[in-house]
Amino acid sequence: MDPRKFSDLVIFNRVAEERSFTAAARSLGVTQSAVSQTVKRLEADLGIRLLSRSTRSIAPTAAGERLLATLAPVIAEIDAEIDDLEQLREEPGGRLRVTCGKHAADTLVWPAFSRLIAAHPEIDGELSVENRHVDIVAERFDVGIRLREDLEMDMVAVPVGPHLRAVVVGAPRYLDSCDPPHTPRDVSAHRCIGFRNAGGTLSPWSFEKDGHAETVKVSPSLIVNDGDALVGAASAGMGLAYMLEDLAAPFLNDGLLVEVLADWCPPFPGYHAFYSSRRHPTRAFTLFLESLRAETSATTSK
Incomplete structure (x- = not known):
């Protein structure tokens, strides 16, 4: 349906409800002339008179009554649905x-x-x-x-x-067996535990210090795709791991893991x-x- 014709039908329905062009125009927030011209256009498009007009009153013709019998319930249903949708903005259901x-x-x-x-x-x-x-x-x-x-x-x-903050951690027994890293590039000399992310790629190890950002792509000797497994492997002394700090926190507090490169790991x-x-x-x-x-x-x- 032509969107303009639907608008014309809504205005015709309001005129029929109010039995007045003036009252319909007031309720719709438009001029009386605009309402009158709209109804005339609708009647011309349909090729049939929908309203009988006199100096005192307006009433639907037989054709107008037939159209209203279908139109009025549809518009009322649309209005009710809109009211329900507006209610959803206020109610959390x-x-x-x-x-x-x-x-x-x-x-x-x-x-x-x-x-x-x-x-x-x-x-x-x-x-x-x-x-x-x-x-x-x-x-x-x-x-x-x-x-x-x-x-x-x-x-x-x-x-x-x-x-959040990422940390690089290792078990004490692992760090005791080697020289701990002092810069991100030192990581490449260590056994590392990689994490495979949701996209199937290995998560990079990202660092920053004094405005200088550096990303290290490690060659892991072990790869996992689960946070608990990542912590478990690091705690077992299998190498260094890069993870979110709150995952490592309980193990750091218990001394099962030790953080390295802390000054290269700011919050983000x-x-x-x-x-x-x-x-x-x-x-x-x-x-x-x-x-x-x-x-x-x-x-x-x-």
């Missing part, structure tokens, strides 16, 4: 699908997600934890959580997590929530972001 990697889930997303669902049981929640780059548009996720550097250009990204921006720029955020999505930020505040204040 509905579906919320979230995707993220395991580290993000363990440290940030699950605490925030579970708290939201507990507070709003009317939300149907789904959390998908997988270490791959998910196309959230194609797979119909509302929001994903990733590091900023891994995001596509057409996504809206909102920072939600605290800064943490996780971002991302969603399609073509999608209007729902109330449930907004509440989820608030829950993520509250989790971040609680974590950083400890």
Whole structure:
């Protein structure tokens, strides 16, 4: 249907409801002349009179009544659906699908997600934890959580997590058997444990000091694709490993791992929530972001 004709039908329906061009124009926020001309155009397009006009009143003709019998319920249904959609902006109910990697889930997303669902049981929640780059548009996720550097250009990204830091660690017995590295380039002389990321490539070891950035591509003697396995291999003395600090923290505190190159490992921006720029955020999505930020505040204040 021609979009203009649908608009004309809506105006005709309002005139028939109000039984007045003036009242219809006032409710629609347009001039009386515009309403009158629209109805005349619709009648000309259809080749039939829809309204009987007199100096005192306006009433639908038989053809007009027949058209209204079909038109009025359809417009009323559309209006009701729009009201329901507007209500969704205020009420958090509905579906919320979230995707993220395991580290993000363990440290940030699950605490925030579970708290939201507990507070709003009317939300149907789904959390998908997988270490791959998910196309959230194609797979119909509302929001994903990733590091900023891994995001596509057409996504809206909102920072939600605290800064993170990567560390290079090794077991005391391994470091006692060799000369610990003093610069990133020294790493190449060591046995290294590599991590294969979601894209199938080996994660580079990135360093920065005094404004100088350096990336080292190691030749690992062992490769894993799981954070727990990475920590376990390093703790077993199989070589140096590069990982997020909070993964290593319990083992560093217990003396099972020792950090090296600490002055080359500054903090960097943490996780971002991302969603399609073509999608209007729902109330449930907004509440989820608030829950993520509250989790971040609680974590950083400890």
